Each structure stands twice: as C-alpha cells, then as structure tokens.
Amino acid sequence: MESLNATKPKTRLSNSNLLFLIAAVIFVLMYLLAIISFPGSFMQFQTFFDLFNLNAPLIIMTLGLCVVMIVGGIDISIGAQCGLVTMACAMLLESKMGSIWGALLLALGIGIAFGLLHGYLIAYLEIQPFIITLAGLFLAQGLLTTLHKDPINVTMPAFVALRDFKITIPWLGTQNRLGVFIPCQIKPGVIVVVVLVVLFAALMKWSRFGRNVYAVGGNIQSARMLGINVKRTIFFSYVICGLTAGIAGFVFIMTTGAGNIGNGALFEIKAIASNVIGGILLNGGVGNLLGAPIGTLTLLVINELIRAAGVQSNFQAMVSGLLLYLFIVLQSLVMSLRGGGEFRIALPPWLRLPWLKGKRL
Amino acid sequence: MQRSEIHLGLKAHLYHLSNLFLPLSVLVLLIVINLIKGADYFSFTMVKGVFYGNIPNILYGASELVILSIGMTLVTAASRGQDIGIGEAATITSAVFVWFALNAGEVTLLTIVAAFLLSCVVGLVIGVFNGTLVSIFRVQPMVATLILFIGGRSIAFMIDGKLSPILANDISNQIGTVIPGVPIQTPIILTVVFIAIVAVVLKTTNLRLYIESVGINPDAARLNGINPKKIIFLTFLIMGICTAVAGFIAVNKAGRHDSVNLLKFIMMDAILAVAIGGNKLSGGKFSITGSIIGAYTIEMLNRTLLRLEIETETIKAFKAVFIIILMVVGSPVVRVFAGKVINRVRTGRFRSVLKRSAPKSTKEE
Numbered sequence: 069m070e071s072l073n074a075t076k077p078k079t080r081l082s083n084s085n086l087l088f089l090i091a092a093v094i095f096v097l098m099y100l101l102a103i104i105s106f107p108g109s110f111m112q113f114q115t116f117f118d119l120f121n122l123n124a125p126l127i128i129m130t131l132g133l134c135v136v137m138i139v140g141g142i143d144i145s146i147g148a149q150c151g152l153v154t155m156a157c158a159m160l161l162e163s164k165m166g167s168i169w170g171a172l173l174l175a176l177g178i179g180i181a182f183g184l185l186h187g188y189l190i191a192y193l194e195i196q197p198f199i200i201t202l203a204g205l206f207l208a209q210g211l212l213t214t215l216h217k218d219p220i221n222v223t224m225p226a227f228v229a230l231r232d233f234k235i236t237i238p239w240l241g242t243q244n245r246l247g248v249f250i251p252c253q254i255k256p257g258v259i260v261v262v263v264l265v266v267l268f269a270a271l272m273k274w275s276r277f278g279r280n281v282y283a284v285g286g287n288i289q290s291a292r293m294l295g296i297n298v299k300r301t302i303f304f305s306y307v308i309c310g311l312t313a314g315i316a317g318f319v320f321i322m323t324t325g326a327g328n329i330g331n332g333a334l335f336e337i338k339a340i341a342s343n344v345i346g347g348i349l350l351n352g353g354v355g356n357l358l359g360a361p362i363g364t365l366t367l368l369v370i371n372e373l374i375r376a377a378g379v380q381s382n383f384q385a386m387v388s389g390l391l392l393y394l395f396i397v398l399q400s401l402v403m404s405l406r407g408g409g410e411f412r413i414a415l416p417p418w419l420r421l422p423w424l425k426g427k428r429l
Numbered sequence: 430m431q432r433s434e435i436h437l438g439l440k441a442h443l444y445h446l447s448n449l450f451l452p453l454s455v456l457v458l459l460i461v462i463n464l465i466k467g468a469d470y471f472s473f474t475m476v477k478g479v480f481y482g483n484i485p486n487i488l489y490g491a492s493e494l495v496i497l498s499i500g501m502t503l504v505t506a507a508s509r510g511q512d513i514g515i516g517e518a519a520t521i522t523s524a525v526f527v528w529f530a531l532n533a534g535e536v537t538l539l540t541i542v543a544a545f546l547l548s549c550v551v552g553l554v555i556g557v558f559n560g561t562l563v564s565i566f567r568v569q570p571m572v573a574t575l576i577l578f579i580g581g582r583s584i585a586f587m588i589d590g591k592l593s594p595i596l597a598n599d600i601s602n603q604i605g606t607v608i609p610g611v612p613i614q615t616p617i618i619l620t621v622v623f624i625a626i627v628a629v630v631l632k633t634t635n636l637r638l639y640i641e642s643v644g645i646n647p648d649a650a651r652l653n654g655i656n657p658k659k660i661i662f663l664t665f666l667i668m669g670i671c672t673a674v675a676g677f678i679a680v681n682k683a684g685r686h687d688s689v690n691l692l693k694f695i696m697m698d699a700i701l702a703v704a705i706g707g708n709k710l711s712g713g714k715f716s717i718t719g720s721i722i723g724a725y726t727i728e729m730l731n732r733t734l735l736r737l738e739i740e741t742e743t744i745k746a747f748k749a750v751f752i753i754i755l756m757v758v759g760s761p762v763v764r765v766f767a768g769k770v771i772n773r774v775r776t777g778r779f780r781s782v783l784k785r786s787a788p789k790s791t792k793e794e
Contacts, residue, residue: 142571185753189753189756189757189760192762193757193760193762193763194760194761194762195756195757195760196704196709196710196711196756198511198700198704198710199700199701199704199710199752199756200753200756202697202700202701202752203748203749203750203752203753203756204749205697205749206745206746206748206749206752207745207746207749207750207753209745209746210742210743210744210745210746210747210748210749211746213741213742213743213745214740214742214743214746217742337575337578337579340571340572340575341575341579344572344575349569350510350569350571350572351569382583382586382587383583383587384583385579385580385582385583386580386583386584386587387580388579388580389576389577389579389580389581390576390580392575392576392579393562393576396562396566396568396572396573396576397562397566397568400566400567400568401566403567404566404567
C-alpha cells in the first residue's frame with residue numbers, strides 16, 4: 069500500500085487554491101510588516117480581534133458575494149441592502165411591538181426577498197446581473213430613505229444589553245502600563261462570522277450545491293451537459309447572497325446600535341475588492357471560499373496600516389488603490405506564469421525576461 | 430431541424446428589431462406620461478435669444494452622460510466588461526484642466542483650448558493605465574478600473590490643492606451655459622459635435638467591425654489577423670478621451686471643481702444607458718445610437734420623476750422599479766416568447782402557442 073502511495077503523482081495545485089495561497093501568504097506578510105513597523109499596537113491580540121469586531125458585517129457580506137462571484141455573477145446591491153436592514157430593524161425595535169427575534173426575522177426576510185427577486189430575474193429571465201443588482205441597489209437606497217431620513221439610535225433595553233454584550237477571553241490579553249491585566253473581548257458578531265465561514269466552506273466544498281456552483285461558474289455549457297440544473301444553481305446562489313446581506317445588516321446594527329442612511333454605503337465595492345484580493349475571479353469558476361475572509365482581512369490590515377502610519381486621510385484612498393494595483397498585477401503575473409508554461413504576458417520582446425521562458429511554476 | 434432554423438432566424442430578426450425598439454418605446458412611454466401630466470411638455474421659451482424648456486433641459490443635462498456612455502459602449506463591446514472608474518477619471522482630467530486654466534495667468538480662448546488638450550492627454554494616460562491592465566495583464570475591466578474608482582478622487586483632490594477651485598471667467602461660463610448669439614446651449618452643441626465625430630470615425634474606419642469581432646470571440650479575431658489586445662487597448666484610449674470631454678463639460682457647467690461630488694456614480698447611469706440601448710453587457714455587437722437614446726432616456730426618466738412631484742426620498746425606488754420592468758420586458762426569454770406569440774397570431778395558429786410554450790421555454794435555455 070505504501071508503495072502505491074509513493075508512486076502516486078503529485079497533483080498540481082488548482083488555480084483556486086494557488087490564488088488562495090497567495091492571498092494567505094500576503095495576509096501573513098502584511099500582518100508581520102504591521103507588527104514590525106508598529107509593535108505597540110499590532111502585537112496585541114485585541115487589535116486582531118478588533119478587526120473582526122468592527123468589520124464583522126463586511127466579512128459576512130463577502131461570503132455571500134463570493135458564492136455569487138464563483139457562479140459567475142455579481143451583486144452590487146449588498147451594501148444598500150445592509151443599510152436598509154439596519155434602518156428597518158432600528159425602526160422595528162423602537163416601535164412598541166419591537167423584539168430582538170422580530171428584528172432578526174425582519175433582517176433575514178428583507179435579505180431573502182432581495183435574493184429571490186435578483187435570483188429569479190437573473191436565473192430564469194436571463195437578465196444581466198449587473199443591471200438587476202444595480203436596480204436592487206437603487207431600490208434598497210430608495211426604500212431606506214423613504215423609511216426614515218434621520219439616524220435612529222435604538223434605546224430598547226434588551227437590545228442595548230445585546231449591543232454591549234461582549235465575550236471575554238480570560239487567557240488572552242495584555243497588561244497595560246500599570247500592570248493590570250486586560251483580557252481580550254470579542255463581540256457576538258465574531259461568533260456569527262466564524263460559524264458562517266465554517267458553514268459556507270463546508271457548503272462549497274462538500275455539498276452538491278457547492279460543486280454545482282463551481283461547475284456552472286467554470287463553464288455553463290458543460291455544466292448543462294452534465295445535467296446540472298443551471299438556473300436553479302444561479303437562483304439559489306443569489307438567494308444565499310441576499311441572506312448573508314440580511315445577516316450582515318443585523319450584525320451591523322448589533323455592533324453599532326443605530327440605523328443610519330450611511331450604513332453599509334460602498335460596502336459592495338469593498339466586498340468586491342476583498343474578494344478579488346482573496347483570489348476569487350469575477351469570471352467565475354475560480355476561487356476558494358476561505359479567500360473571502362482572508363482578502364477582507366488583508367484589505368482591513370492595509371487600511372489599519374495606512375491609518376497607523378499617519379497618512380493624511382485624503383491620501384488613504386490613493387494608497388489603498390495603489391496596493392490594490394500591486395495585488396492585481398501580482399495575481400495576473402502568477403496566473404500567466406502557470407498558464408502554458410511560458411511567460412505569456414504580451415510584453416514587447418525587449419522586456420521579456422529570458423530566464424522565465426519555458427519554466428513552469 | 431427546420432424549426433430550430435426558423436427559430437434562429439426569428440431570434441436574429443428580433444435582435445435587430447429590438448436593438449432600437451426597446452429604448453425608443455421607453456422614450457415614447459415617458460413622453461406619453463409627461464404629456465398626461467401636462468400638455469405643455471414640448472413647449473419651449475426664448476429667453477434672451479436662447480431656447481429653454483423641457484426638451485432643451487434634457488439635452489443639456491444629459492450631455493456628459495451621453496459622451497461617457499459612448500465610450501462605455503465601446504469598452505463594453507470589446508473587453509466584455511465595464512469601466513467603473515469613469516466618474517473618477519473625469520474628475521482627474523477636469524482637475525488638470527482647472528489647474529492649467531487657473532495657473533496660466535490670463536484666461537483666453539487659447540489657454541482654455543490648451544488646458545482642454547492637456548486634460549485629453551491626461552485622459553489618454555488614464556486610458557493607457559486601464560488598457561494596460563485589461564489587455565496586457567488580462568485583468569477583468571471591472572477590477573482594473575476599481576483601482577481608479579478607489580483612488581481617483583484623492584488624486585484629483587491632490588491636483589486641486591485646495592477645496593473646489595472656482596472657474597470664474599467669461600469663457601468657461603459661456604462653455605457651460607450659452608455663447609451670446611447662439612440660440613442653443615453650448616454643452617448641447619459640444620455633445621452633437623462629439624457624436625458626429627464618433628459617427629464619422631465609425632463610418633469611415635474598420636473600428637466597428639474590429640471591436641465587434643474581438644468582443645464576440647477574441648481568439649477567432651486573433652486568427653483572422655486582428656490583434657485583440659490592441660483593439661481593447663484602443664477602446665480604453667477612446668474612453669479616456671470621452672472622460673476628458675465629459676469632465677470638461679461638467680466642470681464648465683458647474684463653474685467650480687468639486688473633486689468629491691463631480692460626476693459621482695455616473696458609471697451606474699452610463700452602464701444603464703448601454704443596457705437600455707439594447708447592447709449586451711457581455712460584449713459583441715453594439716449600437717451607439719441605442720446607447721445615446723438610452724442616456725437621454727435616463728435623464729428624461731429622472732426629470733419625469735421630478736416633474737411628477739415624487740418625493741426626493743422615493744425617487745430612487747421608483748427608478749429601480751422602472752429599470753426592473755424595462756429589463757424584464759427586454760429580457761431574452763420574454764422577447765422570444767413575445768416573438769413566438771406574435772408570429773403565431775400572424776399565421777392564425779394562436780391556440781397552439783399556449784400549449785407548447787410552457788415546456789419549450791424550459792428546454793431552450
């Protein structure tokens with residue numbers, strides 16, 4: 069038996085896993101860089117947990133978007149959906165019949181409703197996803213401003229208790245200057261993130277639906293020939309995306325405790341950028357689901373680094389754009405180095421690196 | 430076999446028909462709604478020798494959108510993706526324009542033209558940046574232009590130096606509003622001139638054929654001697670020029686350069702214009718006319734919603750419902766079904782449609 073195993077040829081990494089590996093390595097490098105340049109803040113575990121504490125909604129959203137991107141579509145309405153959910157939940161909680169479970173149901177309901185609308189129109193009526201989700205973006209924003217224009221701060225006691233509830237990790241923490249031990253604290257949203265990441269990774273890796281998503285994203289024709297119900301797969305991927313947007317909205321209001329028009333604005337762009345950094349291609353069919361949280365964390369660490377370095381706030385956007393550029397070029401280089409064994413980027417001959425010719429990575 | 434051929438022929442026929450059918454029917458619908466609201470919709474008044482009214486206002490308001498949607502159509506057709514950084518690119522080019530116009534000392538027609546040419550060069554540089562990423566590094570257009578979308582406004586802010594420099598001189602005022610003695614607002618004239626130039630270029634060169642063949646199948650185009658990379662690169666260069674022109678018009682209209690809000694989120698409207706114009710967002714055949722009509726339709730829709738006195742908060746929701754209805758009516762499934770129904774009605778076999786259409790629509794995906 070052992071000899072059999074020994075003779076088994078080494079399988080090459082799939083593109084999905086390679087891109088994921090790059091993203092993970094870059095994340096680790098980035099974090100090490102952060103620790104080296106700012107040991108005071110980034111060495112603390114609390115800083116790491118705060119990345120999750122403050123950005124749990126974004127990470128949840130990227131998971132749903134990841135499924136849609138692997139199936140070959142796009143959803144640009146998730147940020148607006150998230151904002152709508154926070155406002156609707158805030159209004160429900162402030163009214164007389166408000167309850168936390170009711171708000172949760174409302175959040176899931178709004179998310180699923182948007183998912184069903186998008187999924188039906190895109191999968192069964194074959195309308196371009198960008199336009200439909202753009203309409204969804206307008207719809208969610210319009211409903212949001214119609215509901216209420218001013219920020220609502222939720223004052224319901226049970227909800228405030230939930231908002232301020234923190235889980236303390238007694239064995240992890242730092243000592244402050246006086247020598248008092250401060251344990252790390254995480255918010256319940258982090259638990260939601262972890263559970264969802266595990267669930268989604270299992271869904272994409274081991275369930276029939278997950279494999280169908282990859283097949284449909286890779287090649288819609290051959291997926292159809294294999295007998296996969298293409299339309300149903302696309303439909304359910306959008307429903308899942310809407311569902312995660314709803315959950316993200318609830319986690320958002322659970323973290324901030326207020327409904328506001330600006331909630332979740334431009335999250336869709338952040339989510340797309342983090343998925344791209346995480347190695348999920350917009351073409352579909354390629355990507356590891358774990359790349360979504362890794363990509364988000366990388367983006368967040370970059371932002372934290374820029375903030376810690378004291379870059380003027382107006383130029384932060386420029387620096388993150390530049391870093392995104394480096395990522396994209398790096399990914400493209402790696403992918404083209406793999407494809408066909410030759411360095412196939414269309415550079416002029418005098419720019420081609422001679423030692424790269426004929427090499428396989 | 431025969432049936433499928435007929436079906437294909439029908440599909441192709443419908444495609445040509447629907448290219449302009451959808452945007453035009455929407456335009457007609459909007460005009461009807463407006464006429465119901467008030468019969469004086471088409472009336473316009475002469476103020477100081479210049480036409481004002483609903484229609485001139487639409488033409489005036491949509492001028493940047495029209496120019497950008499022309500560029501977006503070409504980019505979409507060749508690279509099968511969309512440029513989402515056009516608003517930001519236009520902000521950068523107009524920032525350069527304002528910077529040059531304000532620093533050149535006295536503002537004359539010559540400095541304005543020089544500043545405009547400089548901003549065109551900046552637009553070309555942006556086009557080179559995006560085009561390199563898309564054609565050489567094979568990044569999806571939406572991702573490649575995401576970089577500029579994120580960083581563009583802070584670059585423009587850096588060029589501005591201070592918050593929103595003001596263009597207070599006669600020439601830019603005339604470009605933004607009216608030239609004395611000319612009865613039409615200047616942005617409308619500039620838009621018409623731009624459309625004419627694009628039309629002449631597309632008529633006299635092979636560009637349309639090349640872009641369409643690259644968009645339909647880049648590999649087949651390469652085998653036929655067309656370099657897909659060059660064509661995609663070229664469309665991004667054209668897009669750069671379009672953003673420069675649009676930024677020029679927008680900043681002269683506004684009279685000041687606001688790097689935060691200038692042409693914000695216009696890429697959504699531009700992509701929408703391309704889609705309403707009957708173009709596929711996945712590349713291939715394109716119709717510039719459709720996109721232009723689509724752009725004017727969007728402007729008309731915005732103004733119609735305002736005219737119907739819908740509250741500003743709900744306008745976006747109405748717009749969304751309108752877009753969804755529009756796209757459902759124009760969707761391939763509904764279109765093919767409608768075509769079948771029309772055909773059967775014409776040949777007098779209406780009853781068989783209802784029997785056959787249900788299982789057939791699921792089979793022919």
